[in-house]
Amino acid sequence: MxxxxxxxxxxxxxxxxxxxxxxxxxxxxxxxxxxxxxxxxxxxxxxxxxxxxxxxxxxxxxxxxxxxxxxxxxxxxxxxxxxxxxxxxxxxxxxxxxxxxxxxxxxxxxxxxxxxxxxxxxxxxxxxxxxxxxxxxxxxxxxxxxxxxxxxxxxxxxxxxxxxxxxxxxxxxxxxxxxxxxxxxxxxxxxxxxxxxRSAAAMPELPLDWNIFRQTWATVQLGLRQRPAVSRSLLGNSWFWFLGSIYLAQIPAYAKDLLHGDKSVITLILTVFSVGIALGSVLCEKLSGRKVEIGLVPFGSIGMTLFGILLWWHSSDFPAATAAHDWLGLLGIGQAWWILADIFGIGVFGGFYIVPLYALIQSRTVETERARVIAANNILNALFMVVSALVAMVLLNVAGLSIPELFLVVSLMNVAVNTYIFKIVPEFTMRFLIWLLGHSMYRVRHQGLEAIPDEGAAVVVCNHVSFVDALLIGGAVRRPMRFVMYYKIYNLPVLNFIFRTAGTVPIAGRSEDPEVYEQAFKRIAQYLEDGEVVCIFPEGKLTTTGEIDEFKAGVERILSANPVPVIPMALQGLWGSFFSRDPSKGLFRRFWSRITVVAGQPLPADTGRLVLQEQVRALRGSVR
Structure with missing residues (x-):
């Protein structure tokens, strides 16, 4: 595509x-x-x-x-x-x-x-x-x-x-x-x-409530009653405006009193900050692979905290001046470049933070409630901006903090607030780890993934090359996927957090643990009945040679009990990477290696496992 x-x-x-x-x-x-x-x-x-x-x-x-x-x-x-x-x-x-x-x-x-x-x-x-x-x-x-x-x-x-x-x-x-x-x-x-x-009304029969106070309270309640990913995104969005209001409100005094600048310095800082947010915003599409990637939210939060702390650090002992600098005079001071870089960094990572949150709120809210949920977000934004002004007044005028110290405090507050959000909704952290893997150790390309339907149940069958196959596939496919994997891989430290959060189904051999084996098929059936996409690795184990092993009969049992379309998929280029079982692998031997996730056209549910095996082998080709 x-x-x-x-x-x-x-x-x-x-x-x-x-x-x-x-x-x-x-x-x-x-x-x-x-x-x-x-x-x-x-x-x-x-x-x-x-x-x-x-x-x-x-x-x-x-x-x-x-x-x-x-x-x-x-x-x-x-x-x-x-x-x-x-x-x-x-x-x-x-x-x-x-x-x-x-x-x-x-x-x-x-x-x-x-x-x-x-x-x-x-x-x-x-x-x-x-x-x-x-x-x-x-x-x-x-x-x-x-x-x-x-x-x-x-x-x-x-x-x-x-x-x-x-x-x-x-x-x-x-x-x-x-x-x-x-x-x-x-x-x-x-x-x-x-x-x-033309954009039609979502709910033309909705009766209007002109009591603004009652409806404001009802609207906020509607927003906070949404599923946790949406309700906490509303809070995360409002927290961004809390931080933004703190920074923007202090820029004039910061530029005048600490940087010893005139009005042109204020304009320069506003320009750097705004261009940073604009750049971070437009980079989101490339970094997210054209899908709503909430894994960028923790990335943005970490960056805002880091550059906020650096702004405090670089603001200390700024050279005194006998007269106010203009913006060109400020650029002649080496320390000012570090400060401007910090402000730019806060803006860029702010863009990474806010764009996925807006997209998530829009995509996961029911159409007939979307405008009211966004209205709730606006109310919370206004509330957080008012609170930010009060907090700044207290910390600056009562606690006696300097403006750089205020920046340090709100940067540390950012850690606390987002830790709470990510703890309540571990999907943020899970998606961040998946995104990080796909943008550090591997360069992931996609081919034919539009074959996976946007709605409705389907089974995806794929070759099994490494311990992180599920993470790489989950990061590539736009729809959430439920993976079925060998229970010993499911129980690996760190990865288990991701697998549990993603609703992965652990499975064991029938002779190994009959209870886990049967429970897996029940959970798979429930996911498919709910219209979700289930991905299985029919080989039943990681390849030890780089070649595709024989598909087990479990895939036929799943499709027989749940007649849904089955989509063949192949991973290319993973053999020899650190998480594979290649005897000659090394951590840096295939670092940042290029891999491809390729999908074929959907097949009917009565397709046999050997035919599926050949389809996956053909998709993978000669690239192991």
Missing amino acids: TQHSQFALLRTRRFLPFFVTQLLGAFNDNVFKQGLIFVVLFGMAFSDKTGNLLVNFCHMLFILPFFLFSALGGQFGEKFAKDALIRMIKLAEIAIMLVGALGFFYNNLYLLLLALFGMGTHSALFGPVKYSILPATLREEELVGGNALVEMGTFLAILAGTIGAGLIMSGSHSAGLVSAAIVLVACLGYFASRQIP
């Missing part, structure tokens, strides 16, 4: 108009918010203390609608056609920006605050439909790439809006220019939304 880059989505009508719509919305949000901050700090006769108080009030006023209206947005996202709903929200944005334009033009704080609250409401209503439309319009293998582009576009739009507002507000006709800009961008967003294809 031809593989296309995620950027190919930008050439499709089912994605590009939506992408442009949300990009312009994020850009406009930040042009308006930053413009308002400039007006409060420099355009009105407030004292420094009052101005700073008003800036913080503006941040809270923008977040407040997420508590009040996200639940309503979730209901709208289920009840109404998503494309029509987006157009209505974008029309409202034009009206809100007209109010904001009047506020800028007449230097009227009340109109500006009213427009700010309106933009927060706009974002609260847009969020649920924004993320629930992606699974409705993208194929499963496009979901990670689509989310990656959305996250990349959002953070680059935030950066562009922040910089753009600074440039506009520094001019001599700033009021007229910013007024025109926000209305123009809102209009462009509406025209882009008119090109979004």
Whole structure:
């Protein structure tokens, strides 16, 4: 099957108009918010203390609608056609920006605050439909790439809006220019939304509950009642925004007080951070193999912690300065490069962390609940951002920590929070170990795996070459698979954790342990009855020669009792690797060796074991 880059989505009508719509919305949000901050700090006769108080009030006023209206947005996202709903929200944005334009033009704080609250409401209503439309319009293998582009576009739009507002507000006709800009961008967003294809309502019969407090509580409960992988992903997602808010809120003071920089240094740090998240987001598709790979979440968490600690380390004893540096002056200091590398690393690994979480929430939530679950996520995000501000205030002003020490504390908190999440949902850790194996000791290629159906029961039969065959196959195949393996391999240390978490079925020879033998067939039958894919190694043992041994009769018993399609599969290139039984193997002899997982076309359930054996042998070919 031809593989296309995620950027190919930008050439499709089912994605590009939506992408442009949300990009312009994020850009406009930040042009308006930053413009308002400039007006409060420099355009009105407030004292420094009052101005700073008003800036913080503006941040809270923008977040407040997420508590009040996200639940309503979730209901709208289920009840109404998503494309029509987006157009209505974008029309409202034009009206809100007209109010904001009047506020800028007449230097009227009340109109500006009213427009700010309106933009927060706009974002609260847009969020649920924004993320629930992606699974409705993208194929499963496009979901990670689509989310990656959305996250990349959002953070680059935030950066562009922040910089753009600074440039506009520094001019001599700033009021007229910013007024025109926000209305123009809102209009462009509406025209882009008119090109979004039809996306039907998921639950048009849903009754609307206009009691925002009752529905907010019900929406949060709905999100937290989801299966553990989804509910903990909501918490992980909100924790990311907790961390992000801590870092972003401290950047101005960090740049001014510790790096001795001017406004251009703040812009430089924001640019490095945003580009890092954008790069990490777009790399997710390549690293995940075009599937929702939650194994990247622990990888991202580890990276954010590591670079957060390094940022604290490299921030100590920064050279003093007699005057504020501009960004070029900062780049002339060697220590600054380490600091910027740390900030970039936090951004990149943040992208690895957040994109799979969004994709998992979308892919594993029932369609008729998806918009409300995403609304619950938005409510939790807002709550965590408010808590992050309180935590920062306590640690900086009460505990007396420096900003680098605050970064160290939240990095260590990241370890604790994600350890809890990964303990409750061991699938994250299991998938991370599988992903790590497939991206360290082996380079895994895929061929013909589209033969494995997206839905419904099937049996996969494969040759057995090494102790990690199941891990490599599980990492290659998009659907979760249930493996049947010899119980002594199942009980191997470390690997047993992965096998248990993945629902692997241990099996023994009939004469070895009749109870384990019979119990295995019962579990296999139950998995197939539930519509899952079961992978077995019909040789019954690892090859000791590199050749395919005779298939045992157990595969015929399984297919006779459970008449489902059977798919032959072969592993190429594993013989001689460290985990095989090749007598001449070595740890580094075949390090990072290239292997291929290749599947053939489905065969009927009455296919004999010898025919299956020949099919697998033909797929493997001469590459052992």
